[in-house]
Amino acid sequence: MSESIGAVLGVASAVAPFIDPTGISILIFSIVTLMLSLAEHPHQPDSHRQTAFRIHLGLDSCPGQNLGGDIPDVRVWDERGNFLGRFLGDDEDVPAGDFFDFTIDLEKPHQPTYALFSANENDVCIAYITQTLATGERYSWTGQWARTCSKPWYYSGVVFDGYDDLACTWISLHHIDDKSVSGIQLHIHEFKYTESNNKSIDYFCAGNPTMKFYTESDPTEIDRWETRRPEDLNSTRGIVHVPGQPQDDRRRSVRPSDRSCPRSLHASRLIKSRRGQSASMLCADPASRGPDFVSYSEGLYCNMETREVLPLCDGAAGRVTGCFDDGGNIVKRSEVERGDVLDELGYDRVDEWL
Structure with missing residues (x-):
């Protein structure tokens, strides 16, 4: 890659509000391609019944306490909406500016193409998420998308290729205001650049199954794209709701915190x-x-x-x-x-x- 990620991200952030989205769709995918080449990925899982993630945190919401943040809960599904497994991250504190690698054991040896990241007790700002499949395929998503889609964001403090303007995405279990995001759903392989992939910013920011920002507390359900037969590939894709799992019904509503962590992101x-x-x-x-x-x-x-x-x-x-x-x-x-x-x-x- 000869282009600087700084140049690409900088131009994208500057022109996104003013140019027809279809005119910069390739630019956005260039961003993701560069992220794939620069961001660190977790090791390839040893088993075909596992998938691996890395979540890199920018900021946390507990200033002065140096507590870092709770890793989000992560749930994965296959392309047809079959639930494959989950990771509960509320016992995994990670320092601000650091990352955490983990694997999810899969109930079926299927490809986990949908993932839901749900906030835990203290608010965290996610700089990037990377996924490594058992087949060795790698995918990446960056918190810059929150800034592009007008969702809660801040500078991450994470530097790539000398570029220091990379944003992170805030997620919060608590409803701070009417723009709070409690979780993010990703159809993560759609963020990989290919020459035939010409989707626009409007497509990614529309709240469809490709990328959806949730506002309800502790989301456990997703939407998926309707699977289509070859003869229907030119038709508009439908959206299918995928209900949560029975074990998630017994999950918390909002757990009381064992920390005196301020709820305001504007704390001192x-x-x-x-x-x-x-x-x-x-x-x-x-x-x-x-x-x-x-x-x-x-x-x-x-x-x-x-x-x-x-x-x-x-x-x-x-x-x-x-x-x-x-x-x-x-x-x-x-x-x-x-x-x-x-x-x-x-x-x-x-x-x-x-």
């Missing part, structure tokens, strides 16, 4: 980045969620709760009010604007992405 945390991420773009996107953000490349500060963007204070340039003081982590207001001079933001944790 600040991220400062010397990379290329944009604070102004983060603040301007209504779908973004997460900590306040400083972009040194832009010289800007983003307050994610108020969506206010301020320049960094610079005494040499005479900018001492109406700005964010990077040394004290406070906003300096002018007395004309506000009755006070300083906004004490009270960050419990400040992380620097170098």
Whole structure:
């Protein structure tokens, strides 16, 4: 691959809202192809009755506690909607910015083409998911899709090929607001680039069985594409609902947490980045969620709760009010604007992405 993933992802993010989706469908699949070549995959399973996943987390929602996050529950089905197996991840805490590999034992030696990832107790932001089949086939999905489809996202802090703008997808067991996502369904092999695959962004973001973002708490059911006979390949595909498994009926409604983890994604945390991420773009996107953000490349500060963007204070340039003081982590207001001079933001944790 001679193209930079940064160039491809950057162009895709910039032009997606403005260009006819069919005009950039190949661009989107180029993104996925590059991800496949760059992202790490779990080892190939030893048994034909297993499939392997890797889930790489960006952020978690427990700032200051260094708890990482619960790996999502994962359920898999074959192409006809036969349930094949599940992995319950609520006992698997992974540090923010790290990944977790696991295998799922399959009830039948069928290809697991549908997967459902359901959030557990604390909210996590997924940078990417990769899958390795027993046959050695590899598939990949990136959290950049949440940003593309206007679902909750944030910068992941995960770097590929020097590109540091990669987004992650927030999933939450708890209903934080009307845009919260509790789970993601993937028909993951559709994200692999082929010359004949010319699907558009609208197709992927439509909420069909290829990629569906769930809002109800603890989803355990999926939709699948109707299987078609060869003579029906040119017809529109129907959608078939696949009910959950009996063992999932006894799953939790919402488990009480054994952590004092704040529910707000805007909790008292600040991220400062010397990379290329944009604070102004983060603040301007209504779908973004997460900590306040400083972009040194832009010289800007983003307050994610108020969506206010301020320049960094610079005494040499005479900018001492109406700005964010990077040394004290406070906003300096002018007395004309506000009755006070300083906004004490009270960050419990400040992380620097170098």
